[in-house]
Amino acid sequence: MSPPTSNWTLETIHAALPAIEQELARTAAERDKAGGHAAEQKELLRQHGLLLLVVPKEYGGIGASWSETLSIVRRIARVDSAMAHLLAFQTLQLSGVISYGSDQQRKLYLGETVALNHWWGNxxxxxxxxxxxxxxxxxxxxxxxxxxxxxxxxxxxxxxxxxxxxxxxxxxxxxxxxxxxxxxxxxxxxxxxxxxxxxxxxxxxxxxxxxxxxxRPDGVSTPFLTMRGVVAQLILVNLYLGMAEGAFEQARDYTLNQGRPWFASGVQRAADDPYVIHRYAEMHLKLRVARALTDEAGAEVDQAWRSGRELTAEQRGRAALAVAEAKILAHRAALSVGEDVFDVCGARATKAELGLDRFWRNARTHTLHDPIDYKLRDVGRYALEHLLPEPTLYS
Missing domain, CATH: 2.40.110.10 (Butyryl-CoA Dehydrogenase, subunit A, domain 2)
Incomplete structure (x- = not known):
């Protein structure tokens, strides 16, 4: 029997993304304050096929690469990092089925996911x-x-x-x-x-x-079977970067449309204040460097994932190293940009109705997932002795 086939493609998802982002952004700040279960927003993602992004085409899914999938996660994180988190962790659970499952298990669980278009929990x-x-x-x-x-x-x-x-x-x-x-x-x-x-x-x-x-507890480990930990870290990188980009964009819009110059600046617009310009330059550079390393890490993970069972320990280690480097910068960008936006927007930007604080709060919460010092340790070991990161469930 042929597997069920998705009616969605990467092209249809990209076409729908602007409307999805707009709808999520419309209520994101209010929902962030309320907390709770976002059933309506989860259904929005489900109805547009985003739950099937990483399911391979042979099982009826969209078959997107990790770079393609996480670029979408990053876009959603700019406006609603909680929904981006849920979508990203959907793909993470599916990666476990893809990497650990037998042929029969992959056919069963991935086929069911396509047929029912259902959510996975972690x-x-x-x-x-x-x-x-x-x-x-x-x-x-x-x-x-x-x-x-x-x-x-x-x-x-x-x-x-x-x-x-x-x-x-x-x-x-x-x-x-x-x-x-x-x-x-x-x-x-x-x-x-x-x-x-x-x-x-x-x-x-x-x-x-x-x-x-x-x-199984007596199962043999291979480099590919340990890739789920690398994928999980790349997911966090893209979530953190998306949060930082979202904070930057909301602050930029505020500065251009609602910002007021400081009286001593001698300018008519906040956007012409040299100190404001300086701070935007600093944030821009943090984002630009984090973005570049994130894209490099995505390419490394794509290549490693495509190798499948043929993946070598060295290839796996290089992917883990690239992800560690990107994570350090994305982590720092999410926290620093989330804080710096208030310096360029001023006291009026602390109004609760704007929800500008949610970017920092979300970043502060999620960047505690695992200690960044251990990523610095991995990068430092490589810089000093060319030792690649050892496989763990967090690296």
Whole structure:
């Protein structure tokens, strides 16, 4: 039987993007204040085919590269970083199926994703060891909890990781979100990224079949199987850069249309104040350099991903290094630009109705995903001794 086929293409998605961005931007600041589940906005992305971006064409999907996919994520992050986060983590869960799944599992789960055009939830936080998988009656039973489970609310499937007992090793599996014993908790209340549904998920004696396990605890690791960690980091790079670009664009619009020059500047427009011009130059350069390294990293990851099972450890390491370099600059740009925009816009720009603060809050929240110092360590090791980053779930 032929796999279901998407009616969407990369071209149709790009054609729809301006309208999608405009609609998200219309309510982004208000929704950011309210928090909660953005069901209407998630449906907007779903209706335009964005959930199928990275599903390979052989399974009926759009088959976009990581660079193509994350350029779209970055654009959405400029206006609504929470929705960009959810879309990006949709692609991350699918990357787990693509990289870890058997031929049969890929056909099943990717085909179902195309047929139902459904959301995936992330219950695979590798830094949270509280979910235990115990063998029982020819299968497994899951007991415990996972935190920071972005996108679980409203999802059809979950990608999850658990510690296998008695081996103590990690397994990766797919579950239906509605399976008996799975509970999604409404406990996400951060200062930023308030609509990512990054709640905790508990598992109470949840049955898991071995056929649902993508990566067994005794599974052999290869360079390609470790690419999900590199992809996850590239996703963060594009989210951070999109936040920085969004802050810059909103500030620029404010300066040109509502800004007031300081009385001592001797100019009639804020845009003619030499100190304002200087600060915009500084922000522009931060963005330009971060953008260049992000695009380079995307190209490296595309090449590594295309290599598939033939990927070498060195190719994988070079992709991880490029992503680490880009992440450092995107991380810094998101935080510094998110703060600097207030210096060029002035006191009136702190009005809550403008929501200009959301860019910094969202960046501050999400840049805590994993410590940037360890990316600096990886880059420093390469700069000093030409040592490529070692594969981990975060690099």
């Amino acid at each position: 219950s695979a936080n590798p830094a949270d060891p509280r979910l235990i998988a115990t063998e029982q009656d020819g299968g497994l039973v899951l007991q415990g909890i996972k935190g920071f489970c972005s996108g679980t609310l409203g999802s059809h499937r979950l990608l999850t990781t658990a510690i296998h007992q008695p081996s103590g090793k990690l397994l990766i599996a797919v579950l239906p979100t509605a399976r008996e014993g799975i509970s999604i908790h409404d406990d996400w209340d951060p200062i930023g990224q308030r609509q990512t549904d990054s709640t905790s998920v508990s598992y109470e004696q949840v049955r898991l079949e071995w056929s649902e396990v993508l990566h």
